[in-house]
Amino acid sequence: QVQLVEFGGGSAQPGGSLSLFCEYTGSTSCMAWFRQAPEKVREVVATITYAGRTSYGESVKGRFQISRDDNKNTMYLKMNSLKPEDTAMYYCAADGPGPSVFECPRSETRYPAWGQGTQVTVSS
Secondary structure, eight states: OOOEEEEEEEEEEETTOOOEEEESSSSOEEEEEEEEESSSOOEEEEOOOOOOOOOTTTTTTEEEEEEEETTTTTEEEOOOHHHGGOOOOEEEEOSSSOOOOSSOOOOGGGGGEEEOOOEEEEEO
């Protein structure tokens, strides 16, 4: 089954930018980025279908961009205009091979494959 590993996390200043990468093996229909801050529930950041249709969490809409390149087996998350509230552990996820969908689910329970996480810290 699909296996994933994400990297690219680190520290950034408010208003800065950071890019995350998720390399995967195998194939997958839906892919997504989730994040979880201490003592908070895991929340969806962005999703992307095999065809490239995207959706974003309200808190990051207009600031983050998700993309994928299946020829390189890589998914990306470009984060702009970072805020301290973006500080969290970021995870990439995939649902594995399957039929195409109009839009990927936003619930973490719909993704069986997960990366180990990469920390993003935004502070002055």
